[in-house]
Amino acid sequence: MTPSEYNERHGTTAMLQPDAELSPDRLLELGSAYWASRTLLSAVELGVFTVLADGPLPGEDLRERLGLDKRAAADFLDALVALRLLDREDGSYRNTPETDLYLDSAKATYVGGIMAFNGTTVFGPWASLTDALRTGINPTRTANADFFTQSYADPQSLTAFLYAMSALSAAPATALADRFPWEGRQTFCDLGTALGLVPVTLARQHPHLRGAGFDLPQVRPVFDTFVADNELGSRLSFHAGDFFKDPLPPAEVYVMGHILHDWGLDAKRSLLQRTYDALPEGGALIVYDMVIDDERRVNLAGLLMSLNMLIMGQEGFDYTGADCRSWMADAGFRDTYVEHLVGPYSMVVGFK
C-alpha cells in the first residue's frame, strides 16, 4: 500500500490523542506473549533446570554445560531470571523452588515432558495457524500424519511421549478419584491408559477397586514398570489392543481421558458405541477432556486445545458437555451429566 492509498483508507494519518480509559497494552502484550512462552520451552528442551538441580553454577560454566553461544546465553539466562524461573546471585544461576521441583527431569514430579514436546514438535506448526484456519487442514499434515504411529513405533519417543502426557493427567485423575461414586463399583478399565496414571490414582485412593489399563501393545512395558513401582501389580493389569477393533476388557466402569478429542466425529461415536456395547447393565462410562462449556465462551484452554487438534491432528476436535451428552445418548447411555474436575477439565458421565 502506498502512503496515499493508506491515507485514503484511513481518512487521515493525523495522530489521535490516546484514549485514557482504553489502553492497547493488553493487546500488545498478548501479541508478543509467545516470546516468553518459547523461552521457557527452549529452557526445558536444553535441560537448564536439570543441570541446575545439582546446584548453582556461574553463568559461564552453565553456558558451557548447556552448549550455548556466548552472546545468546546471557540474554536467555537473564530473561529466565526476569521470568522468575531462575534466581541469580553474584553471577551464579540457580533454580527457583518451583522449577527445581517440576522441571528437573530427574525428579518424579517433572512436568517438563509436555513442554519439551511443545518446543520440538508443536510450536513450529502453530506458525501456520492462519493457513490452517483457511484450509481446515493441518499445514504440516505429511510430517505429522503418522504422529501416533511414529511415536508408538520408537520405544524412546513413546516413553517420552507417555510421560509427557501424564503430566497433564495428574490433576484431573486425582479429581476423578474424588468425584465419581466409586464405592459401589468393583472394576474399571482405563481406555488409552498410557503410563497408567489414572489406574494407579484410582487404585491408590480406593483400595477395593481392581482395574485394567488398555492401550497398544507397545505401551505394556511402560505401564508395567509404573504399576510395579507403585506396588499395585496385584490389583492392576495391562490389556493390549486397539480400541477401535479389539474387544474391550470387561469392566463395570470405562474411563477415557484425553482420548475422545483426538478423533473425528465418526470415530468419537464409534468409541462411545463400543464402550456402551461392552458395558454390563448398570455400568458407567466416564469421559474426561478439556470439555468446553456449552456456551463456548469460558473454557479458553479447551477452545485452544481444539485449535491444537486442527494444527497437529487430522480430524480431532474438542467439544462441549452438551455435544458429548448427545453423542452418548445416541449410543444408548442414560442419565448423562457433566461435572467439573479441575482447571479446564470436566468429566462427562453416562450409564447403561
Place this chain on the structure above:
Amino acid sequence: MTPSEYNERHGTTAMLQPDAELSPDRLLELGSAYWASRTLLSAVELGVFTVLADGPLPGEDLRERLGLDKRAAADFLDALVALRLLDREDGSYRNTPETDLYLDSAKATYVGGIMAFNGTTVFGPWASLTDALRTGINPTRTANADFFTQSYADPQSLTAFLYAMSALSAAPATALADRFPWEGRQTFCDLGTALGLVPVTLARQHPHLRGAGFDLPQVRPVFDTFVADNELGSRLSFHAGDFFKDPLPPAEVYVMGHILHDWGLDAKRSLLQRTYDALPEGGALIVYDMVIDDERRVNLAGLLMSLNMLIMGQEGFDYTGADCRSWMADAGFRDTYVEHLVGPYSMVVGFK
C-alpha cells in the same frame, strides 16, 4: 529412553503426592501461552476486527467474509470470545471496545501492524530459538538477512512496516516530549525517523521547536504525508540519508529511538560517535529503547527483545543503561543519565 533406563534415571517412577504449596500450574500455563498469542496474531492478520468494525455479523457470514474453513472457524472465533477480544450474542460476533479502537485497520488508532508483522514474519523464526541459542546465529539468516533492504525496497511493505513500528513508538514518544528539558532547545533531529512519530509528537507538544526526520530516501513520502496530515509541514522537514555514511543534519538535540538495539557493538559505537561529532557544544543525544535495567533482572521485555534481535537480526542486541552510558562516555559525551519513560522504555541522555 526405555522404561528401565527412565526408571534408573529417576530412581523410581512411583507417584509423589503433589506439593500443596507449590503448583506446576504457572509453568504449564506459560508453556502453552503461545497458543493464545498466536490466535490473536492470526485474527489481526485475517482482518477479523477490521471486518467487524462495520457492525456485528452472524458467525456464518463472518466465516465467509474471512474465507475460513467451517470446522476451524467456530473454535477460532469462540477462542477470541474467551480471550475477551470479541463479544458474541445470539450467534453474532462483534468487536469489544478495545479491539474496535486498536485493531480496526481503518482507524488511526490501529496498533495491529506490529501484530500482523509478528504473525507473518517473526513467529515462525522463533520456533528455532533453541538452535539460535546454540549457534548464536539467526536460524533463518538467509531469509531475513536483507530484511531492512527488502522492506525498504518495496513501497507497500515499507509503508506497512513503518506504520507497524510506529505503534510501539507512541507511548515512549509522548513520555520523551514530557521528560526532556526541551525549553532551552530550538532544534532537534530524529535519526531513523520512519513515519515521523517522534518529530510530530515533539512539535505538537513544544510549539517553539523545529525539527528534522532523517531516514533512507524511500521513507520520504510516508513521512511527508504524516507530517502534512498533522499540519506540521512548516516546522518539520525530512532529510534523506544513511546514518552510517552521510552527514547528519545540524541540530541541538539528536534522538535515536528503536535504532541502537538493531546493530552490533561496532555499529552502535559508530552511530554514537557520529552523533557526538555532529552536535554543537552543549548539544544533547537522547537514545531510547527497551533499555535493560543494570541488574538485568527486571526488564523482561528488553531481555526478550534482545533475543528477538538474535532471532531476526544479524548482530543487534539490547543493552543496559550502564552499557549505553559507557559507550557514550567513550564517544566523548558527558553528564550521561538514564531516565525511565514508560513501560519497558527508558532514555539514555548525554551532552557534548
